[in-house]
Amino acid sequence: MRKWKWLGLWWYHFVLLRITIEGQTRYSIPEEVKRGSVVGNLAKDLGLGLSDILDRKLRVASEAGEQYFSVDPGKGELVVNDRIDREALCGQSASCILSLQVVTENPLQLHRIEVEVKDINDNSPVFMKEERHLKIAESTAAGIRFPLDTAQDQDFGSNSVKSYTLSKSECFSLKMKELSGDRHVPELVLEKPLDREKQSVHQLLLTALDGGSPVKTGTTNIIVTVLDNNDNVPVFKRTLYNISVPENSAVGSVLVQVEATDEDEGVNAEIEYRFADSTPQSLLSIFKMNSDTGEIILLDALDYESSSKIEISITAKDKGFPEMEGHCRVQIVVIDVNDNVPEIMLTSKPSPVREDAPKGTVVALISARDLDSGNNGNVALKLAHRSPFSLKASFSNNYALITADVLDREQTAEYNVEITATDSGSPPLSSKKTIHVSITDVNDNPPVFTQSFYNVYVKENGVPGSILYSVSASDLDSGENAKISYSILDSKVQDVSVSSYVYINSDNGSIYSMHSFDYEKLKVFQIQVQAKDQGSPSLSSNATVHVFILDQNDNTPAVIYPSSAALGSLSHQRMPRSAKAGHLVTKVTAVDADSGHNAWISYRLAEATDASLFTVNQYTGEVRTKRAVYEQDDSSQRLLIEIKDDGQPVQSATATVSILLEDGLHEPILDLRHKMSEPSKKTGRITLYLILSLASVSVLSLVTFLILAVKCIRGNRSSGSCCMRRSDCDDYKNPNRNLQIQLNTDGPIKYVEVLGGDMMSQSQSFRSCMSPMSEYSDFTLIKPSSTTDFKEVISVLDASLPDSTWTFESQQVSIEPPTQNVRAQQENWQNHPLFDSVSGLGVRAVSGDFPHPGGEMHQGEQKQRELLHEKERL
Known part of the structure; x- marks a missing residue:
């Protein structure tokens, strides 16, 4: 025992040297460590x-299923x-050999390790029975041998059974019989x-000894x-029967039949076959x-994998007295059949x-x-078709799924990868196993907006903080890669950052x-919205939102003539008492900063000293x-003219005109009639001049129209031959136009057209082209600043043209105003340079030869009228 303990300590402290074979690591350890x-x-x-x-x-x-080993994480040792x-x-x-993986x-790697388990002498030899009974006739001749039971030792090699000893006897001795496979069986000789009588x-006492150190023994009594x-x-007939049996042999089939003979006669020759007493119960x-009959019959299915070779000892006993028995062995070789999947x-x-x-x-x-x-047992693996995976x-x-x-x-x-394993048997057997493989997301898809651009229509004067629109984008990725945040890219709107106009909810x-919009200051602007995901690196996409401001009737018509800034709230006019019905006394002109229907202006005579004497044109003012003026009419007449727009609700303003009726004012028409009575030679010359002038004007007008048409087609926004325009063209970033003043001539009468836009736009430069027929060589213009309104512009124009009277007429002179609704405004937006939308407000100022305050018609106008009458006559 002391020697055994020392051996155990030696195995515990000194592990056998490992060796490496074919690239694999192998260790050796004793069992029971x-x-x-x-x-x-x-x-x-x-x-x-x-x-x-x-x-x-x-x-x-472990491929064996049991986890016999583990790794010490602190030292890296296999324990x-x-x-x-x-x-x-x-x-x-x-x-x-225990195979470990x-x-x-x-990266994912696989190493194969083998641990060889060495046998130690931890089992003693054991006989199947503690006693063995033999019956030997006294007439049995010396030298006869009787097979004895062998002892079984679970140890292997030198630790298994090596020898047998028999207790001392003068009649019996022990001999060893050598069998195939280097095996020995004890026989009693x-x-x-x-001598039964003695x-x-x-x-x-039969003792079995193993080859271990110390030696272990097992005994049985004979x-x-x-x-x-x-x-x-x-x-x-044969001491050894060798047979081969397929493992799938049917239960109940006869495997072999043994046969023995007895030279005795009668009962002593009758033989009974049986398995040896040492046959295991299994x-x-x-x-x-x-x-x-000696037939060996199969009771249960054979299993090659459990035992490929089986040896059975058979005994044949006669029925004589005393009984005699013979012995043989049957060795069964099990043939493998492909019965394992x-x-x-x-x-x-x-x-x-x-x-x-x-890949x-x-x-x-x-x-x-x-x-x-x-x-x-040869197995091949394969994958199902149409799979992005393969086996290596x-x-x-051992295989790697890649x-x-x-x-x-x-x-x-995700993929359910089906793997099929097929052996090489006949017929082949196969099995399948499905492996679930999940694919993790990578941020490879940018957010995508539902539209590449959006059109948003917003009424002016809205409540700050109100929602304008909601854009939406989607991302095909998942998780954080699909989580989208929205932002507005920085850009300029009228030199101001767009972030001061709008705010976007990032979620x-x-x-x-951000504030209320004013159509008169800003009509349209665009927003660049960016949708960005939360991936790494993040991906983004942009969409353009066009915001169109819809006009509301929030501006009162502004009277620009009579100029209240220069003449106060009361306009003084003079007219002769000799004026006939239809005599043009003056003209009231107003403008409205709104657009469309909201800027349509109508005039109405609200109050008058004598309502029967005067009338106001609804559309021209x-x-x-x-x-005709009667002698009893008052010399001083006062008119209150109401000016209303066409919006909802209606906005209105008033202008007061004071008219002084005077006697003795010269009637230019009399001079014109007097001159018409001159010799026909002069009249013929005037007629010729008139025809030439009309022809020249017609040709010039046609050429001008063609030039303007070509320039419009090319996208150039240039004015006519006599125009006043900005030096720089408007672009989309600043689509609101300021005042565009156009001076036209119609014979001796000069017209200055003022096209109104945003009052708050930047200052602009103009050029002027004066008609050669103008009576005045000097014409002064200003550059309106962002705070200049219509009245200031007109007051300057009025101051720059002395001895002239200004009247204004609306550029929109349609007698039937169009129906007012929001849809019409949206349709107008689509005619913008970007969406073909919005047009400016037009105001026409008329200057030149016009009736003087005294009421007398200027000689130039009188001459023009007579020429027109003459033209009609011809």
Whole structure:
């Protein structure tokens, strides 16, 4: 025992040297070693650092199923995790190898390790029965041998049974019979004839000894009963029967029939067959012996994988007295049949794969096995068709599942990879296993808006903070890669950052106004909205939002003539008492900063000293006499003219005109009539001049129209031959036009057209082209600033043209104003330079030869009228 303890300590502290074969690491340890015993420094042998044990998640898996080993994470050593019994694992196999698979991740690698379990002498020889009874006739001749039961030792090699000894006896001795496979069977040899009368019973002790150190033994008692007479033993025809049986042989079939003969006669020659008393119960449950015929019958299915070779001892006894028995052995070789389905095992569970993983990325480690032998145990793996994965063989039926094609999570987020294992048997057997592989998302899809651009229509004077519109974008990715935030890209609107106009909710894309909009200052602007995901790196896309401001009737008509700034709130006019019905007294002109229907202006005579004397044109604002002036009419007439727009609600203003009726004012028409009475020669010359002037004007007008048409087609916004325009063209970023003043001539009467836009736009420069027929060579213009209004512009124009009277007429002179509704405004927006929308407000100022305050018609106007009458006559 002391020697045995010392041997155990030696095995515990000194692990057998490891060897490496075919690139695999092998260790050797004795069985029954204590838990925690070190097998070897696994990390060092695999070339791994101690940090790699945790970082790469090193783990050990056993192909045997039981986890006998583990890894010490602190030292990287392979230690024994559980009790190892070699006999339970490998039985009587010559070699007992435990195959281990060491798996490391990042990258995923597989290492194969073999641990050889060495046998120690931990089992004693054991006989099947404690006693063996033999009956030997006293007439038995010396030298006859009687087979004895062999002892079984679960140890292997030198630790198994090596020899037998027999207790001292003068009649018996022990001999060893050599069998095939280097096996020996003890036989009891009769040294001299027995004498029943001297000793009828002989008790012997048979001892079996193993080859271990220290030696272990097992004993059985042999009791020999001496019999009389029957002196012939049954003899088998063959001492050894060799048969081969397929493992799928049918239950109940006869495997072999043994036969023995006895030279005796009568009862002494009748033979009964049976299995030897030492036959294990496991064999008795599979085979049955017909005691009369010697047939061995199959009771249960054979299994090549459990036992490929079976040996049974058969005894033939006669019925004489004393009984005599003969012995033989039956050796059954089990032939393998392809009756085991291949098995697919996961060495490592599949880890999620990024959709941008390169080809050849290891997804999982797989192994296959088949319990059959030969071709029946050769296994081949294959994948189902149309799979972006493939199998890469490594060693000993181990495979790596790798990527073989480009992955796209947006098309397929997960795969159920079906693997089929097929052996090479006939017929072949196969099995299937499905591996679930998840594809992790990569930020490879930018957000996409529902529209590339949006048109938003907003009424002016809205409540600050109100929602204008909600844009929406979607992302095909998932998780953070699909989480979208919205923002507005910085840009300028009238030299001001767009962020001062609108704000966007970064979560839902709702756009809110920062303040109230004024159509007269800003008609349209654009917003660049960006949708960005939360991926790394993040992806984004843009959409354009066009915001159109819809006009509301929020401006009161402004009277620009009579000029209240220059003349106060009261306009003084003079007219002759000799004026007839239809005489033009003056003209009231007003403008409205609104647009469309809201800027349509109408005039109405609200109050008058004598309402029967004057009338006001509803659309032009011209004040004319309704009848001739009577002598009893008051010399001072006061008119209150109401000016209203066409918006809802209606906005209005008033202008007061004071008219002084005077006698003795010269009537230019009288002079004109007097001159018409001049000689016909002069009249003919005037007629010729008139025809030439009309022809020249017509040709000039046609040429001007053609030039303007060509320029409009080319997108150039140039004015006519006599124009006043800005030096710089308007663009989309500043679509609101300021005042555009156009001076036209119509004979001796000059017209200055003022096209109104945004009062707050930047200052602009103009050029002037004066008619050669103008009476005045000097014409002064100003550059309106962002705070200049219509009245200021007109007051300056009025001051620059002395001795002239200004009247204004609306550029829109349609008698039937169009229907006012929001849809019409939206349709107008679509005619903008970007969307073909919005036009400016037009005001026409008329200057030149015009009736003087005294009421007398200017000679130039009188002459023009007579020329027109003459033209009609001709």
